[in-house]
Amino acid sequence: MSFRKRNIGISTGPNQTTATAPATPAAQVNVTLPGVRPSPDDGRATTSTGSRSLDNLLASHAGLPLGKILLIEENGTTDFAGALLRYYAAEGVVQDHKVHVVGLGEQWGRTLPGLIGAADSLDEKTDRRKDEKMKIAWRYERLGDFGTGVAGSRASTSASGAKQEAFCHAFDLTKRLTHPSLATVSYIPLAPRLGSPLTSIIQNLQLGIANSPPNTVHRVVIPSLLNPAVYPPDASQPQYLLQFIHSLRALMSQNAHNITAMITIPLSLYPRSSGLVRWVEILCDGVVELCPFPHSSDAMATSGAATAHEEPPQGMLKTHKLPVLHERGGGSDQQIGEDWAFTLSRRKFEIKPFSLPPAEGDNEAQQAASDNKMPKKADLEF
Numbered sequence: 001m002s003f004r005k006r007n008i009g010i011s012t013g014p015n016q017t018t019a020t021a022p023a024t025p026a027a028q029v030n031v032t033l034p035g036v037r038p039s040p041d042d043g044r045a046t047t048s049t050g051s052r053s054l055d056n057l058l059a060s061h062a063g064l065p066l067g068k069i070l071l072i073e074e075n076g077t078t079d080f081a082g083a084l085l086r087y088y089a090a091e092g093v094v095q096d097h098k099v100h101v102v103g104l105g106e107q108w109g110r111t112l113p114g115l116i117g118a119a120d121s122l123d124e125k126t127d128r129r130k131d132e133k134m135k136i137a138w139r140y141e142r143l144g145d146f147g148t149g150v151a152g153s154r155a156s157t158s159a160s161g162a163k164q165e166a167f168c169h170a171f172d173l174t175k176r177l178t179h180p181s182l183a184t185v186s187y188i189p190l191a192p193r194l195g196s197p198l199t200s201i202i203q204n205l206q207l208g209i210a211n212s213p214p215n216t217v218h219r220v221v222i223p224s225l226l227n228p229a230v231y232p233p234d235a236s237q238p239q240y241l242l243q244f245i246h247s248l249r250a251l252m253s254q255n256a257h258n259i260t261a262m263i264t265i266p267l268s269l270y271p272r273s274s275g276l277v278r279w280v281e282i283l284c285d286g287v288v289e290l291c292p293f294p295h296s297s298d299a300m301a302t303s304g305a306a307t308a309h310e311e312p313p314q315g316m317l318k319t320h321k322l323p324v325l326h327e328r329g330g331g332s333d334q335q336i337g338e339d340w341a342f343t344l345s346r347r348k349f350e351i352k353p354f355s356l357p358p359a360e361g362d363n364e365a366q367q368a369a370s371d372n373k374m375p376k377k378a379d380l381e382f
Contacts, residue, residue, distance in 0.1 A: 033217050033258065035095030037167055039065065047095075047217065047260060048168040050087030051349040052119050055168060057340075058286060059322040063167070066217075067256030068323045069248065071284040072264045073272070078292045080315065080344055081264040083173065085223050086112050087349060088262050089185075090171050092219040098212055099185045102201055102222045103230045109185050114175025116347060118166035170347050190231060197232050198244035202251065209255055220248075220261035226270055238276055245283045287321040290342065313341035317351055 039046045039061040046063030048055055049070070055063045064070055074081040090112040092099045101108060171177070186208055191200040209218060226236050234240060252259060263284070270277050272289075281287045292315035317340040341354035 033215060034165065035091070035097060035167065036066065036217060037063070039063065045257065047097075047219075048091050049084070049262070050089075050091035050168065050171065051084065052168050053342075053349060053351040054084065054288075057288075057319065057322075057351055059324045061323070064260050064262075064286075065323050066258060066260055067252045068285040069252060069261045069263065069283075070286040070288070070323070071281060072262065072288050072290065073267050073277075074264065074290040074292075075267045076292050076294075077268065078290075078315075080290050080292060080342070080349075082223060083344055084349055085221055085262060085264055086173075087171060088219065089221050090115070090177050091169060092217075093177060093179050093181045093185065094169050095217070096181050097217040097219050098208065099219045099221060100188055100205060100208060101185060102188045102220065103190055104223060105187050105189075106185075108223070109182065109187070110176065112177040112182070113171035113173045114177050115179070116170040116172050119168040119170045119348070172346050174346055190235075192232070196240040196243060197235050198240055199247075201244065202247045205248075205251060209251075209259070214258075216258060218255070218259040220259065222261065222263040225263050225265045227266060228269070236270070236276070238279075241276065242279055242283070245280055249283055281321060284321070285323040287319075289318040289320060291316040291318065311343050311345060313343050313352070313354060315342055316340065316354060317342045 033045070036045050036047050038044065041060045041062075044061065045066045046055075046061050047066060048063050049058075055061075058064055058070075072081045072084055089099050089101065089109075091097075093112065094115055186204075188201055188204045190197055193200060205218075205220065212218070224230060226241070248261065252261065265277070265280070267277075267289070272278065272281075293313070319336050319338070319340070322336060339354040340351050343350045343352070
């Protein structure tokens with residue numbers, strides 16, 4: 001019987017090397033895109049909308065998946081949707097994304113909100129200032145809830161211990177953004193031409209994507225779609241508008257790894273009851289409607305706050321559609337139909353569940369509640 005040492009590898013031929021040779025690295029290396037991280041739901045690449053609260057609403061992806069279109073509808077004459085677009089564009093500028101603004105000029109880009117810092121670090125400072133904090137089990141202490149991000153314990157550091165770049169930032173609407181990438185924002189005008197006035201938008205987007213490096217993330221910003229102050233009257237023709245949305249979806253499919261789009265539309269001019277708007281909703285991946293409270297309902301807005309220290313909501317938010325791919329099993333649409341309220345402050349757009357507390361000063365209701373009390377134990381007969 002022959003014996004051999006254990007630390008010597010078994011050779012299969014005369015020219016075979018030992019097993020101590022280092023392994024060769026993989027041939028393909030994944031390029032990490034700035035401002036993009038995998039979805040905690042299904043690992044799909046997502047980017048931030050500039051509002052952490054809106055990110056967490058999008059089908060549990062904690063962001064807007066790449067290759068998707070988000071449509072924001074708004075009732076009335078307010079401009080809450082325009083503020084969300086500015087957050088979205090400012091986040092793209094800070095993340096060195098290529099931002100394409102459709103229909104508006106450089107004046108709109110000068111109104112982007114100023115950068116405050118990373119949203120995660122600001123939330124941590126806010127939590128430290130709270131005197132009262134609920135103490136729960138240690139294994140659940142670092143779990144986040146709605147509006148506070150996903151996997152808070154993993155947001156600051158990676159598995160190797162290196163500090164990751166911020167995924168979402170906080171902005172101040174009272175300040176103006178100053179960033180080197182602000183000069184690279186592309187403004188696409190509406191060129192008058194025969195036929196569809198929206199065809200030039202797709203051509204300019206295709207040209208901008210072709211002239212950019214392959215690892216560039218693009219953001220398409222379309223404020224106030226079909227607004228008569230910006231768009232010509234022919235743009236609202238169904239054969240022109242639906243062709244434009246179809247072409248935009250085709251552009252998203254061709255570049256699904258590095259592009260997103262956000263569109264706003266005024267429902268006061270084009271209501272949801274019209275077939276044109278319903279078709280646009282079908283062609284978009286996510287549809288969110290903002291219903292601001294009128295000035296006469298200040299009492300309702302004040303009562304919508306959960307505590308006295310919270311800011312009262314400024315309107316209701318309805319989720320009609322979320323970017324969910326059912327064939328791939330990703331995302332959750334359980335938040336559709338829920339009662340949400342939104343609050344737009346200087347630093348963030350916050351979405352919270354809406355609930356009405358008991359009315360104060362209603363003597364009749366209190367008297368009825370006292371009359372319907374449960375009987376005492378002594379009065380019960382067994």
